[in-house]
Amino acid sequence: MNNRLINWFKYASPQSFYPLAGKMIPWFVALATVFGLAGLWLGMVVAPTDFQQGEGYRIIFIHVPASWMSMFIYLVMAFWAALGLAYNTRLSGMMAQALAPTGALMAFLSLWTGALWGKPMWGTWWVWDARLTSELILLFLYIGFIALQASIDDPRRADKAGAVLALVGVVNIPIIYFSVKWWNTLHQGSSVSLTKSPSMAILMLWAMLLMALSFWMYSIAVALYRARTIMLERERGTEWVREVLQQEGAK
Amino acid sequence: MSIHWNSFGEFLAMGGYGLYVWGSFGITAAIMFMEPIIAVRNRKNLVARLKRQARAERNKEQ
Numbered sequence: 001m002n003n004r005l006i007n008w009f010k011y012a013s014p015q016s017f018y019p020l021a022g023k024m025i026p027w028f029v030a031l032a033t034v035f036g037l038a039g040l041w042l043g044m045v046v047a048p049t050d051f052q053q054g055e056g057y058r059i060i061f062i063h064v065p066a067s068w069m070s071m072f073i074y075l076v077m078a079f080w081a082a083l084g085l086a087y088n089t090r091l092s093g094m095m096a097q098a099l100a101p102t103g104a105l106m107a108f109l110s111l112w113t114g115a116l117w118g119k120p121m122w123g124t125w126w127v128w129d130a131r132l133t134s135e136l137i138l139l140f141l142y143i144g145f146i147a148l149q150a151s152i153d154d155p156r157r158a159d160k161a162g163a164v165l166a167l168v169g170v171v172n173i174p175i176i177y178f179s180v181k182w183w184n185t186l187h188q189g190s191s192v193s194l195t196k197s198p199s200m201a202i203l204m205l206w207a208m209l210l211m212a213l214s215f216w217m218y219s220i221a222v223a224l225y226r227a228r229t230i231m232l233e234r235e236r237g238t239e240w241v242r243e244v245l246q247q248e249g250a251k
Numbered sequence: 252m253s254i255h256w257n258s259f260g261e262f263l264a265m266g267g268y269g270l271y272v273w274g275s276f277g278i279t280a281a282i283m284f285m286e287p288i289i290a291v292r293n294r295k296n297l298v299a300r301l302k303r304q305a306r307a308e309r310n311k312e313q
Contacts, residue, residue, distance in 0.1 A: 044262075045254055055266035059275045066279070105282050113275040120271050222287055229294040236301050245305060248298050 012091050014231040015240035021224040028224070032217035039210030047204050059117040060204075064191075065212040066109035069219055070138060071173050073103035077145075078170045081163035093159030094234065096166060097149055098227035102219050104142035110135055122186055130179035131187035134172055141169040155234055 043061040050057035077099045084092030114132065115125040126132065145162050152158035180189045191200045200208075235241045256262040265272040 045256070048255055049266065054268060056268035056271055058265065058268075058272050062275055062279045102286065105286060109279055109282060112278055116271040116275045120268055218283060222290055225287070225290050225294070229290070229297055232294075232301065233297055236304075241301070242305065245298065245302055248302075 012089050014090055014094065014235050015238070017091055018228055018231050018240070018244070021228050025221050025224050028217045028221035032214050032221060035210050035217060036214035039207050039214055042203060042210065043207030047207055048201075050204075053121060056117065056120050057204075059113050060191075061207055061211045062215075063110065063113040063117060064208055065215040066106045066113060067135070068212055069215045070103060070106035070110050070135070071176060072216075073099050073106060073219060073223075074138060074141070074166075074173055075170070077103060078166045081159075081166040084159055085163045085167075090234075093155065093162070094227055094230045095223075096145075096159070096162060098223045098230055099219075100142055100146050100149075101226070102223050104139060104146065106215070106219070107135060107139040107142055111139065118186075127186050129185040129187060130183040131176065131185045134176040134179050137172055138169075138176060141165070141172060145169075 039061065044058060047058075049055055077096045080092045080096040080099070083089060084096065111132070114135075118127075119125050145165050148165055149158045149162045152161055179185060180187055191205075232241055232244065263269060263273075
């Protein structure tokens, strides 16, 4: 039992996670590229016209993946934040900090592509309906998290403050997800659900899922990359960072 | 699995939705291009700074 615990915590320490992340990044980049090219080919070149929305519906191939990732990254960020508050592990705060900018960009992309989709279909860039407003709040939560962490000099205290904000904000995620059911919104309901068969053509569904996988792999790659930078910064002065710096010079 | 478009011009026009479709894909491409570049630049700057600091410390000790 004791042995297992030690093994598990081994990868939770920055000096062993740093090289592991470095080896994983190229694989996630490769997967993001393969899924992305396949998704773009299916979605933009092969998929037929939508009978209601013409060619305008093709925005779905980035709007839905970006929206999913904006919510999923927040959940992962809050998970790390909770882990950090509970066990005070060094890695947790670094991971949460590394995820926030990518999450913010995904939330921005969700809103941006939503506006460009809303204008031709609904006749307006923006409405204050539940789905759009809660997604905007998500963007503000990310920005608030980044600003709060940046404003506190001591990284451990910054992690704690950020973690509390991230955990309080988690309540917004189910609100975004279920907003189209709970309230009468201009935004349509989901085309994909776990319980019913999807209400979209199978080819379009595949294109969207491939794009979502691509966005997912991209997010992991860029967040891991950023996490490695944060590790070097926060662990500077330790022996393992000194060794890493020497190897960087040799290259 | 045949190609849906008859010409490249048709592809660009997106049935009249070109502005909205390419406005969405363009910003996404720009962000996914810039974010990694900024991340790489930040890391390079940090590594250079930490190396400078390490050198300065070594010089002080001597």
